[in-house]
Amino acid sequence: MSWLLANLDMVLSLTLDHIWLSVVPIVLGFLLAVPIGAIANRYHLVRGTLVTASGILYAVPSLALFVLLPSIIGTQILDPLNVIIALTLYAVALMVRTTADALADVEPDVIQSAKAMGYSTWGRLVRVELPLSGPVLLAGMRVVAVSTVSLVSVGALIGVNSLGYLFIDGFQRNFPLEILVGIIGTVVIALVFDGLLVLMGRFLLPWSRITRTNGRLIVVQDDPVVINP
Amino acid sequence: MNNWLDALAWLVDPENLTGPGGVPARTVEHLGYTLLTLVIAAAIALPIGYLIGHTGRGRGLAVAVSGGFRALPTLGLVTVLALLMGLGILAPLTALVILAIPPLLAGAYAGVGAVERSTIDSARAVGMTEWQVFAQVELPLSLPLAISGLRSATLQVIATWTVAAILPVGGLGRFMLDGLPVRNYAEVLGGAIVVILLALVIDAVLAGTQRIVIPRGVKALRLASKRMHA
Numbered sequence: 515m516s517w518l519l520a521n522l523d524m525v526l527s528l529t530l531d532h533i534w535l536s537v538v539p540i541v542l543g544f545l546l547a548v549p550i551g552a553i554a555n556r557y558h559l560v561r562g563t564l565v566t567a568s569g570i571l572y573a574v575p576s577l578a579l580f581v582l583l584p585s586i587i588g589t590q591i592l593d594p595l596n597v598i599i600a601l602t603l604y605a606v607a608l609m610v611r612t613t614a615d616a617l618a619d620v621e622p623d624v625i626q627s628a629k630a631m632g633y634s635t636w637g638r639l640v641r642v643e644l645p646l647s648g649p650v651l652l653a654g655m656r657v658v659a660v661s662t663v664s665l666v667s668v669g670a671l672i673g674v675n676s677l678g679y680l681f682i683d684g685f686q687r688n689f690p691l692e693i694l695v696g697i698i699g700t701v702v703i704a705l706v707f708d709g710l711l712v713l714m715g716r717f718l719l720p721w722s723r724i725t726r727t728n729g730r731l732i733v734v735q736d737d738p739v740v741i742n743p
Numbered sequence: 744m745n746n747w748l749d750a751l752a753w754l755v756d757p758e759n760l761t762g763p764g765g766v767p768a769r770t771v772e773h774l775g776y777t778l779l780t781l782v783i784a785a786a787i788a789l790p791i792g793y794l795i796g797h798t799g800r801g802r803g804l805a806v807a808v809s810g811g812f813r814a815l816p817t818l819g820l821v822t823v824l825a826l827l828m829g830l831g832i833l834a835p836l837t838a839l840v841i842l843a844i845p846p847l848l849a850g851a852y853a854g855v856g857a858v859e860r861s862t863i864d865s866a867r868a869v870g871m872t873e874w875q876v877f878a879q880v881e882l883p884l885s886l887p888l889a890i891s892g893l894r895s896a897t898l899q900v901i902a903t904w905t906v907a908a909i910l911p912v913g914g915l916g917r918f919m920l921d922g923l924p925v926r927n928y929a930e931v932l933g934g935a936i937v938v939i940l941l942a943l944v945i946d947a948v949l950a951g952t953q954r955i956v957i958p959r960g961v962k963a964l965r966l967a968s969k970r971m972h973a
Contacts, residue, residue: 574942577906657813664815668817672923681822689826690823694823701815
């Protein structure tokens with residue numbers, strides 16, 4: 515406890531690093547994946563390619579991706595950008611599949627009705643199909659958020675600071691408490707993000723309350739776990 | 744571009760292809776660790792998962808526990824257990840078994856959960872015992888999701904064993920974590936390429952298995968259940 519008090523500044527600053535490194539990939543991942551998922555849902559040929567590509571991307575171990583990126587995009591090995599880009603890629607890989615599946619699950623009758631009411635393709639996507647897919651997208655984003663927060667700490671192995679630094683430092687100093695502080699901090703960030711997403715869901719998708727549990731189970735089934743360290 | 748040539752040269756250097764620290768030996772180690780982790784995790788997770796799926800009890804708890812475990816940072820779990828349990832294989836093995844349980848568990852109970860209720864009721868109606876209902880109906884029909892859980896767990900275990908090379912253990916993570924501090928990027932990149940290839944090959948093998956073991960008729964059911972979820 516006294517260690518935590520003495521090092522509070524460092525822990526807080528690492529926490530802020532950790533939050534920053536997770537928020538960017540989570541938000542970017544969503545913004546990129548939804549249009550790509552919509553394209554995947556519309557064109558079947560593209561869908562197969564995109565789903566396969568996400569599957570392959572998803573299988574790449576995070577540490578390997580972190581050290582590979584500098585040679586692909588020309589960043590420095592210590593650049594936090596490597597972690598941000600790698601985690602964004604994972605988020606996109608997961609959410610493209612989720613978005614495409616969610617859009618494909620919209621009842622054909624509903625789509626026919628929207629067409630009959632005169633919605634354009636684009637208007638139908640934004641005003642009908644995406645809102646109806648909301649609960650599944652939200653469930654996907656909860657998985658993305660929690661696993662991103664957990665993965666950020668692996669970046670500490672390539673020298674990108676986050677709460678993961680406490681794991682390595684604590685390990686080298688033989689000081690389990692420091693590691694525990696890091697674990698608790700990471701889990702708390704993950705829970706706060708998850709809670710925020712649930713709140714946003716309540717606010718933005720008031721019609722989804724009944725299917726919410728159901729939505730979560732769908733993702734658990736389709737892709738049981740997303741922690742890909 | 745130079746980096747890639749260096750990595751390639753590193754990969755074909757005979758010195759890196761032989762002996763206990765060579766690529767083949769490390770790959771075998773990595774596969775061995777992964778298999779051991781999965782066998783132990785499956786021995787714990789599958790009976791519990793199928794019990795939850797068969798009885799329908801404890802599902803909420805299992806979902807909550809799986810979700811909570813997902814938030815645990817793997818690197819933190821690996822390092823703290825190493826300090827508490829000592830260096831050696833046992834600490835990372837324990838950490839990885841803990842991390843591999845949720846996807847296997849979720850695959851098992853979700854797999855049974857996805858079986859049509861009427862199919863199970865019919866099995867009972869024709870006089871099957873509870874064991875027969877499980878072994879001849881629920882188990883085969885659960886395979887698509889159960890193996891998808893196994894795929895997730897496998898990818899995660901392969902990935903986390905590379906991270907676990909922060910401890911003095913073998914496996915393919917050695918190349919990356921030994922090369923980084925001495926700036927031997929050819930070794931780092933070479934190691935990364937090998938572990939990525941390993942993960943892709945194993946995932947492809949499991950994807951193939953998933954297709955082969957699915958009994959006829961399940962594909963139709965899968966489509967039906969997918970429609971149901973909408």
